[in-house]
Amino acid sequence: MFITQPKIFISSTIVDLPNERKAAFKAVEKAGGFPLMSEYTMEAQSTDSLTACLTKVLESDIYVLILGARYGWQPEGNESITELEFQTAREKNIPIIVINTTYPKEQLQKDFEKRVEPNYFRKTVNDAFELESELEKALKAEIDKKQNEYFNRTEPVYSNLVKIQFPNKLYIADVDIDKKSVKNYNKERRRRFFKPSLHDYAVSALYMNDISFPHDWIVWNGKIITFHDLQDDSVGLTKIIDRGTAEPFDCDEFYDMSTEQMSQFKYLLKKCLESKLHKLKIKWIKDKKLFAFLPIQKDDMDRWQPRSIEWTKTKKKATRKVVEIKRNLKNKEEVFNMRCLAFRTGFENFDNDWYLSIKPEWIFFWSDLSVCDLAYKNIQWLKKTERNMHVFNHFNFILRYLQPSQMESIFNEYQEYPFIKIENIEYFDFAPIVPDNVWNNLEQVNSQKKLKDNSGNVDLFGI
Numbered sequence: 001m002f003i004t005q006p007k008i009f010i011s012s013t014i015v016d017l018p019n020e021r022k023a024a025f026k027a028v029e030k031a032g033g034f035p036l037m038s039e040y041t042m043e044a045q046s047t048d049s050l051t052a053c054l055t056k057v058l059e060s061d062i063y064v065l066i067l068g069a070r071y072g073w074q075p076e077g078n079e080s081i082t083e084l085e086f087q088t089a090r091e092k093n094i095p096i097i098v099i100n101t102t103y104p105k106e107q108l109q110k111d112f113e114k115r116v117e118p119n120y121f122r123k124t125v126n127d128a129f130e131l132e133s134e135l136e137k138a139l140k141a142e143i144d145k146k147q148n149e150y151f152n153r154t155e156p157v158y159s160n161l162v163k164i165q166f167p168n169k170l171y172i173a174d175v176d177i178d179k180k181s182v183k184n185y186n187k188e189r190r191r192r193f194f195k196p197s198l199h200d201y202a203v204s205a206l207y208m209n210d211i212s213f214p215h216d217w218i219v220w221n222g223k224i225i226t227f228h229d230l231q232d233d234s235v236g237l238t239k240i241i242d243r244g245t246a247e248p249f250d251c252d253e254f255y256d257m258s259t260e261q262m263s264q265f266k267y268l269l270k271k272c273l274e275s276k277l278h279k280l281k282i283k284w285i286k287d288k289k290l291f292a293f294l295p296i297q298k299d300d301m302d303r304w305q306p307r308s309i310e311w312t313k314t315k316k317k318a319t320r321k322v323v324e325i326k327r328n329l330k331n332k333e334e335v336f337n338m339r340c341l342a343f344r345t346g347f348e349n350f351d352n353d354w355y356l357s358i359k360p361e362w363i364f365f366w367s368d369l370s371v372c373d374l375a376y377k378n379i380q381w382l383k384k385t386e387r388n389m390h391v392f393n394h395f396n397f398i399l400r401y402l403q404p405s406q407m408e409s410i411f412n413e414y415q416e417y418p419f420i421k422i423e424n425i426e427y428f429d430f431a432p433i434v435p436d437n438v439w440n441n442l443e444q445v446n447s448q449k450k451l452k453d454n455s456g457n458v459d460l461f462g463i
Helices: 018-030 049-058 079-093 109-117 128-152 179-186 198-210 238-239 250-254 260-276 373-385 386-404 404-411 436-440 443-453
Strands: 005-012 033-035 061-068 094-103 122-126 154-165 169-174 219-220 222-225 247-250 284-285 290-293 305-312 316-327 334-349 353-365 419-433
Touching: 005 018, 005 049, 005 079, 018 033, 018 049, 018 128, 033 419, 049 079, 061 079, 061 109, 061 128, 061 386, 079 094, 094 128, 122 128, 154 386, 169 250, 179 198, 179 219, 198 219, 198 238, 219 260, 222 250, 222 260, 222 419, 247 250, 260 284, 305 386, 334 373, 334 386, 353 373, 353 386, 386 419
Parallel strands: 005 033, 005 061, 061 094, 094 122
Antiparallel strands: 154 353, 154 419, 169 222, 169 247, 219 222, 284 290, 290 334, 305 316, 316 334, 334 353
């Protein structure tokens, strides 16, 4: 289906209708189409005339039949080339416009006219000027009809947004710590902070009380905000708050109050995501503002080993290498750096539904797990060479790896985190239809073959 400039095939005998075909050419251009005509726009080809013409008919969006006096050349001794073109357009359900002329017709042409007449309302014209005018009007009407159909139809579009769920309530309480004691505690252990924040004091206060607690909470305006129940004395955070101030709040009541509170709520969600992914050996890299898969095993020589994860890709099992080890070119026994799969995230709120955006990335680490900034060009090269299909596969894997509903059966290391649940990918059905070939043409030839779907719609995510 065309979007902007439709291809329009003009079918008729040529020798006896030169003026009419010129008029048809002008009508197509005025209507905003591209004329497919053997004498004007068809290139020389290494094939016979019949095959060349029928191929162009198949490429067309609209087929125009002009009935003159002559039946025309019969390449196979039966139907004329014009009638064969007409039959091809009918078989492929290509829209057909018929223009008849008042020229006296030979018998074979009269017979062809009778075969056309029952199926198509034709317009009869007296000359080339009238043909140009009538054909222009007919084409504009057909193009408008098709484009209206196109733009009024929609198709589901999958985004990089994944719906999330979290508790309905959060808890807020005043921070209550002895800063002087915390300073002395850090000084004794030589843990010095330059201009420590209240959050830094709060973390140190937990350590001082021998409390190991996840970092899924924030400090804002002198208060701790968290999904943990601060009215429950068994929760470690209650040791550093004024318990009398602990109150539950509806989440929407909190984040709808102001843009600043919306921002703080998103930050709380990010801290929860950090805690969730920490169990899966996925680390938040603060300087790069992304999450990265980390190596988890070393060999007998204390060298990091590659990390691969087996997962179910739609219905097939696959293995994804998330950490690849790069050896030192001068000494193969040494690890030079590590290429790790990574991803950026963001939290979005639309009509009180919350979503997590996921964007696949790459990052390189040195052996001590510090960021290898020298690999900037390597990352740029990876992004430049990866096609849509590669990025989709990265996204699909990351999504599957983070989904609670899939984790327990697919990934043994998964332990469900209580405060943020990642659901399925979100799709929207208000987008205008874009023909598959528009996307496929952006891919390499080999990839295009893999993306062709001859059996109908396929659930790419297996969900």
